[in-house]
Structures are given as C-alpha cells and as structure tokens.
C-alpha cells in the first residue's frame with residue numbers, strides 16, 4: 001500500500017510518499033480501508049522530532065483516520081466488516097490502510113461524512129475535554145479562545161456556546177476573525193490591546209476561562225486578564241514558544257493554570273473518553289457542531305499540508321485522502 005513515511009526526524013519536506021507493507025492486525029485491532037486522514041498540528045512536530053512522543057524511525061505519522069472496516073482481530077466485538085468507522089491511533093494514519101485498537105474505534109452514523117468524523121476526534125475531542133473536564137466551564141461564564149480560527153479553536157468556540165458561555169474569539173487578522181464569528185463566537189477581536197479589550201469586554205471582572213493553544217508572549221498578557229477563580233487552559237504552543245508564568249499573578253487573582261493533554265486522557269480514562277465521544281457525536285447529529293473542513297488533498301501532498309499548518313496557514317481542518 002501507499003503511505004507517508006518519516007525515515008528520520010528532520011525537515012517536514014523529507015517525509016516520503018512510498019510503497020510499504022500492509023499493516024498487520026493483532027487480536028484486538030481493526031484494519032480500516034482509509035477514506036479520510038485528519039491532519040493535526042502535532043503531526044508536523046512529530047516528524048521533526050519536536051513532539052513529546054519520539055517513536056523509533058522509520059514510522060508512518062497520523063493519529064486519526066476514518067473509512068470502512070476490511071478485517072477484524074479475533075477478540076474484536078461489536079464491529080463487522082464494512083462498518084463505517086473513525087479511529088484514533090498514536091501513529092500510522094497517513095496510509096491507505098490503518099490498524100487501530102478496537103477500543104479506539106467509533107462507528108459513524110450515515111449522516112456523518114468521513115472528513116467530519118476525523119475533525120471530531122483530536123480537534124473537537126481536545127476542546128471538549130479541555131472545557132468540560134479540565135476547565136469546568138459553566139453557563140454564563142466568559143470564555144476566551146485564542147488561535148480561534150484553527151482546528152481546536154473552532155471546536156472550542158462551538159463547544160463553549162453549547163455549554164452556555166459567552167465566547168470571545170481572538171485571531172490574528174480580519175479573515176480569521178470572520179471565520180471565528182461564523183463558527184458562533186459572540187465577539188471576535190485581534191491581539192492588539194488584548195489586555196485592555198478583555199478588561200472592557202468583561203466589565204472589569206476578568207475572564208473566567210481562557211483556552212490557549214498558542215502560547216508565546218500572549219500568555220503573559222492573558223494571565224493578567226483572569227477573573228478570580230478563573231481557569232487558564234494550557235492547550236499548546238502553536239507560536240513555537242513555551243511561555244513562563246509569574247506565579248504571583250495566580251496568587252493575587254486566585255486563578256488556576258490547568259494543563260490539558262487529550263491523548264493522555266484517552267489512554268488513562270478510556271470510559272470517560274468514550275462518553276465524551278458519544279456526546280460529541282450526539283451534538284453533531286443534532287446539528288450543534290459543524291466542523292470547518294478547509295481543504296482536502298491527496299495523501300501524497302502531506303508534506304505541503306503540514307508545512308502550511310505549521311506556518312500559521314490553517315483555517316479549520318485539513319484532510320488527506322489516500
């Protein structure tokens with residue numbers, strides 16, 4: 001089969017589209033004929049050796065796929081050949097066929113496209129877990145979403161609205177702010193004068209929950225806008241810079257800095273993770289969630305797509321099709 005292979009950690013352009021052996025499945029795995037591969041920011045970090053996970057090379061990157069089941073391990077229950085499914089794995093997704101543990105495979109309803117089902121995994125899964133379990137977001141609270149036109153950002157806006165928050169999106173230009181507004185944000189603003197603007201918007205009370213997938217210098221600014229008992233959610237560092245916090249700010253304002261690592265959650269709390277996915281699929285079927293699929297490209301274009309995402313070029317979700 002064809003797949004994208006990372007032979008050595010290094011520049012993204014060095015990943016190769018090539019022939020590899022078909023994957024084997026163990027007793028608890030499902031072989032999926034892949035129709036859509038979700039591209040995620042961490043995939044680009046992974047192939048460069050800049051991610052917390054450093055697999056042995058060579059490896060096939062890619063954590064989320066959807067397609068039809070073509071083979072089942074002997075201990076797999078509740079699935080059959082031909083089922084439309086979406087699956088999450090740590091690696092191996094950028095390929096025509098992928099083997100995924102059945103505990104991380106979800107049947108997808110007929111009304112859900114393969115592309116949308118990919119978006120609901122890492123992007124929506126992360127934002128949902130962040131706002132629900134980690135951020136304990138409550139109705140009528142103020143939620144600020146940074147990186148708001150990115151894939152986790154759009155998911156956080158839509159989920160924040162479902163949870164009843166007032167959602168303020170922050171994005172770097174007018175086009176991205178419009179995307180955030182169209183995704184349901186009550187307000188979309190830029191990064192200029194952020195502290196003053198957030199103070200004004202919250203009537204001087206500060207922000208209850210901030211969703212930050214960007215990091216960098218903005219982190220210090222937003223840490224100074226928190227409400228008492230607020231929760232500052234650390235999602236990622238798309239800016240490429242891991243900020244430091246003057247912890248006196250947390251003391252004075254009595255806010256919490258809360259780490260979010262969705263991948264760890266899926267492994268450590270599989271039952272809770274499944275319930276979260278059921279809730280997301282239910283919201284999707286009710287029409288509350290609308291993933292923004294920006295583009296779809298052939299699998300062979302993986303390097304160009306990853307370079308675009310890591311160069312601040314993503315708006316919503318990008319899909320690769322084998």
Ligand SMILES: NC(=O)c1ccc[n+]([C@@H]2O[C@H](COP(=O)([O-])OP(=O)(O)OC[C@H]3O[C@@H](n4cnc5c(N)ncnc54)[C@H](OP(=O)(O)O)[C@@H]3O)[C@@H](O)[C@H]2O)c1
Pocket residue numbers: 040041042122123126147148149150151152153170171172173176213214234235236237238239240260261262263309310311312313314315316
């Ligand atoms: N903690 C977890 O469990 C988890 C799960 C998934 C992803 N993540 C992390 O979350 C971050 C965002 O992921 P995502 O899927 O939302 O990515 P994305 O779709 O590429 O969006 C990232 C956003 O960050 C902003 N940004 C600011 N500076 C940037 C820069 N130098 N390069 C690229 N983007 C920049 C961009 O918006 P503006 O131009 O408007 O600033 C962009 O829209 C990544 O660091 C990823 O690794 C964490």
